[in-house]
Amino acid sequence: xxxxxxxxxxxxxxxxxxxxxxxxxxxxxxxxxxxxxxxxxxxxxxxxxxxxxxxxxxxxxxxxxxxxxxxxxxxxxxxxxxxxxxxxxxxxxxxxxxxxxxxxxxxxxxxxxxxxxxxxxxxxxxxxxxxxxxxxxxxxxxxxxxxxxxxxxxxxxxxxxxxxxxxxxxxxxxxxxxxxxxxxxxxxxxxxxxxxxxxxxxxxxxxxxxxxxxxxxxxxxxxxxxxxxxxxxxxxxxxxxxxxxxxxxxxxxxxxxxxxxxxxxxxxxxxxxxxxxxxxxxxxxxxxxxxxxxxxxxxxxxxxxxxxxxxxxxxxxxxxxxxxxxxxxxxxxxxx
Amino acid sequence: xxxxxxxxxxxxxxxxxxxxxxxxxxxxxxxxxxxxxxxxxxxxxxxxxxxxxxxxxxxxxxxxxxxxxxxxxxxxxxxxxxxxxxxxxxxxxxxxxxxxxxxxxxxxxxxxxxxxxxxxxxxxxxxxxxxxxxxxxxxxxxxxxxxxxxxxxxxxxxxxxxxxxxxxxxxxxxxxxxxxxxxxxxxxxxxxxxxxxxxxxxxxxxxxxxxxxxxxxxxxxxxxxxxxxxxxxxxxxxxxxxxxxxxxxxxxxxxxxxxxxxxxxxxxxxxxxxxxxxxxxxxxxxxxxxxxxxxxxxxxxxxxxxxxxxxxxxxxxxxxxxxxxxxxxxxxxxxxxx
Numbered sequence: 001x002x003x004x005x006x007x008x009x010x011x012x013x014x015x016x017x018x019x020x021x022x023x024x025x026x027x028x029x030x031x032x033x034x035x036x037x038x039x040x041x042x043x044x045x046x047x048x049x050x051x052x053x054x055x056x057x058x059x060x061x062x063x064x065x066x067x068x069x070x071x072x073x074x075x076x077x078x079x080x081x082x083x084x085x086x087x088x089x090x091x092x093x094x095x096x097x098x099x100x101x102x103x104x105x106x107x108x109x110x111x112x113x114x115x116x117x118x119x120x121x122x123x124x125x126x127x128x129x130x131x132x133x134x135x136x137x138x139x140x141x142x143x144x145x146x147x148x149x150x151x152x153x154x155x156x157x158x159x160x161x162x163x164x165x166x167x168x169x170x171x172x173x174x175x176x177x178x179x180x181x182x183x184x185x186x187x188x189x190x191x192x193x194x195x196x197x198x199x200x201x202x203x204x205x206x207x208x209x210x211x212x213x214x215x216x217x218x219x220x221x222x223x224x225x226x227x228x229x230x231x232x233x234x235x236x237x238x239x240x241x242x243x244x245x246x247x248x249x250x251x252x253x254x255x256x257x258x259x260x261x262x263x264x265x266x267x268x269x270x271x272x273x274x275x276x277x278x279x280x281x282x283x284x285x286x287x288x289x290x291x292x293x294x295x296x297x298x299x300x301x302x303x304x305x306x307x308x309x310x311x312x313x314x315x316x317x318x319x320x321x322x323x324x325x326x327x328x329x330x331x332x333x334x335x336x
Numbered sequence: 337x338x339x340x341x342x343x344x345x346x347x348x349x350x351x352x353x354x355x356x357x358x359x360x361x362x363x364x365x366x367x368x369x370x371x372x373x374x375x376x377x378x379x380x381x382x383x384x385x386x387x388x389x390x391x392x393x394x395x396x397x398x399x400x401x402x403x404x405x406x407x408x409x410x411x412x413x414x415x416x417x418x419x420x421x422x423x424x425x426x427x428x429x430x431x432x433x434x435x436x437x438x439x440x441x442x443x444x445x446x447x448x449x450x451x452x453x454x455x456x457x458x459x460x461x462x463x464x465x466x467x468x469x470x471x472x473x474x475x476x477x478x479x480x481x482x483x484x485x486x487x488x489x490x491x492x493x494x495x496x497x498x499x500x501x502x503x504x505x506x507x508x509x510x511x512x513x514x515x516x517x518x519x520x521x522x523x524x525x526x527x528x529x530x531x532x533x534x535x536x537x538x539x540x541x542x543x544x545x546x547x548x549x550x551x552x553x554x555x556x557x558x559x560x561x562x563x564x565x566x567x568x569x570x571x572x573x574x575x576x577x578x579x580x581x582x583x584x585x586x587x588x589x590x591x592x593x594x595x596x597x598x599x600x601x602x603x604x605x606x607x608x609x610x611x612x613x614x615x616x617x618x619x620x621x622x623x624x625x626x627x628x629x630x631x632x633x634x635x636x637x638x639x640x641x642x643x644x645x646x647x648x649x650x651x652x653x654x655x656x657x658x659x660x661x662x663x664x665x666x667x668x669x670x671x672x673x674x
Contacts, residue, residue: 142666155665157431161600162658168525169651172518173643179514182506262499311510317503325479325496 009281012274016288020069023295027065028057031302063194068298068312069291070197071253072263074204076290077211078249079264080282084218085242086153092265093250096156096243099259100163101132102251103181107170110177122196122255126203129251135159137243200252207248211283214241218279260313263290266320270327293320347615351623354613358626362410365633369409370402373640405531408595409633409649411539412528413602415592417628418550420603421610421621422585425557426578427491433603434469434589437494440598441501442472443590444523447597448508451523452516459534465523466538466594472497473586490582526597526650528636535595542591549584554621557581599650601657602628608661631657 028040035053043054044062075093082091093099105128109115115124140155171178217238220228225235250264267290268282275282297315304310371377375397377385384390385398416434423432434440446468450456456464476497480490505524509517522530556577559567567574589603609631610623635652642652 139662139666151665154431155662158658158661158665161604161654162662165600165651165654165658168521168654169647172521172525172648172651173646175514175518178518178521182510182517262503265499310507314503314507317499321496321500321503325493 009274009276009285013284013288016285016292019292020288020295023292023299024065024069027068027295027299028061030299031056031061032307063197064298065295066194066197067256068294070201070204071257071260072291072294073287074207074249074253074290075260075263075294076267076286077208077283078246078253079266079290080268080279080286081211081214081218081242081246081249082264083268084221084279084282085239085246087222088153091153092261093246096152096246097132097136097159097163098129098247098250098254099261100160100167101128101130101135102126102254102259104128104163104167105131107167107177107181110180111170111174122199125254126251129254130247132159132163133243133247137239196256200255203248204252207245207252210241210245211249214238214245215279215283217241222277222279257294258313260294260316262313262317262320263293266324267293269324351614351620354610355623355626358610358623358630362626362630362633365630365637366406366410369406369633369637369640370398373402404533404536405528405636406633407536408531408539409528409636410629411536411543412592412596412599413606413629413632414625415539415543415546415588415628416599416602416632417606417610417624417626418546418621419585419589419592420605420628421607421624422550422553422581422588423603424607425561426581426585428561429491430608431604432491434593435598435600435603436498437476437491438472438497438501439469439476439494439586439589440526440593441498441505443469443593444598445501445504446471447523447594448505448520452508452512452520462535462538462594465597466590469590469593470586472501473590477582477586522648523597525648526593526599527639527648528596528599528632529639529648531595539591539595542587546584546588546591549580550621553581553584557621596632597650599632600654601661602631602653605657605661606631608664612664 025037025040029035029037033053033056035057039051039053040057042048043051043057047058048054078093079091082093082096085091102125105124106121108128109121109124115121136152136156136159139159140151171181217228217233220231220233221235221238223231228238229235253260267286271282271285271289275285293316294312297319298312300319301310301312301315304315371379371382375393377394377398381390381394382398385394390398420433423434423437424430426432443465447461447465450461450464476490476493479493505520509520512520556567556572559570559572560574560577560581562570564574567577593599606628607620607624610620610627614620614623631653632649635656636649638656639647639649639652
């Protein structure tokens, strides 16, 4: 009976949820200053501002833990949607030009508008990634066969490269811009307050609801465009829903944590076989897995280079890339 | 039979016309490049300098500055165009390029480590970049060796390495002094500005070494593309031929990116342009090489003359290549056959 796929998948969801809880406590307890678990719990239930341990937990570790959970869930679900939309296991949110657009918008806000405060980069990143996605979709949809997966992928790659060129032009000619930008561009969870989270949360939740609503459409799309139409789904509506959810989710994550590139690619990739190709399950599995990976990456980054810190974006890439290559090695055949 | 012979003849004539046109364009760009700039030379003056006349300054401008930069653009562009054409035909993927496969990332990472951490300079950095590119390529080939040869595993492993190398580069740039960070940025864009006869020699030698394999490729690629079974029945050892061609593409890409850095779009775009001009279904190797050389030299001509010459060549190739590819995708009735 344990071999029934639905039971195995439920078990996996429970395991991943437990791992999120463990990762949350680890993230609250571990750091330059190790704090015992009872103190962590006391800080959450019975906060005492005069206690230094309580202060560290509530004012420093709680915001970044919250950001890690939200950004991890958002990126993993966005990656799942992109891989389903393009029917390409290599797709990640960056493929729609989102990261390229966000980076260029942040740079323009630095150079043209003279901003230097990371808190306002949030909005530049949001607008930039949204515009890039709209541009990619409208260019891809102009081709004779509509916004089919391959045209979308190529258009996204081309736009990303073009936008990156412009960013590079600004970065090589303006040293001050480079100095402000390189700190934003690394994907770090530090220095972002709860006000950022509060500002982004409505959009993130809207994206998540839209994502869950579009899972049945993803299952239909996986059968091919014609079968999906035969099942009564409009291709254009489905694609717009999925892209809308992807933009909301990954722009929220980018706004909170900077461009973290690897998570959206690797998490759905790792869980694909466990979900048996059912996108309802894949989203349910990817959300806790993404949160766990980003929490672990952030926690590990705090302690491996004491007294300094390594940003979560780097740690996620250093953990994720070898895992992905190892999984590719194990597979008999890989379909792209 | 006559109709097939006529068709083949027409296709060959079209390929020759396109290649000749591209070559003529490269020569035109080359002449403009060596004669214009902040120190213009007239046509007779230039050929006089080539013949050994002219003062020391003229000699230095032509032989010390402009010729190496021009030749580097031609050779690196041709190498990138060829490497892209080989990867794309072998892996049957129009996105396959040294960037996607992590080879450019390997060169860039090694070069940045050599300059910023080890404090190396000059030809040593180029050597380190060449080593980095080759190391990543060797790892990808080794990791995908057990595959079916369809190339999926090669692409996925390459993408993994591309992510990994870009993470390492970001990590180093974030922690470097701001001046060093900006010079390291060169290795993430690519430029032919830092040319010397040493770098010209390196790219030239890899191109010459690869040439026999490229000629071999032009003969076996059409057969390999029919699928392994057909290839074997036509007397081509499919797996061995693929290995030779992958190593050739890696060699060409490594030689180019070790010197000029990961110049965007040349390896991706030049073969796409060549295939579109000549006709789909061909590897269009010679035309890809010419298109690559044209793209890089023309972009560098623009880079030298716009914005006071402060812009790296790689910025221009991306700024020209991206709109072109986007237009191609938006206007094509079947964009996926790119």
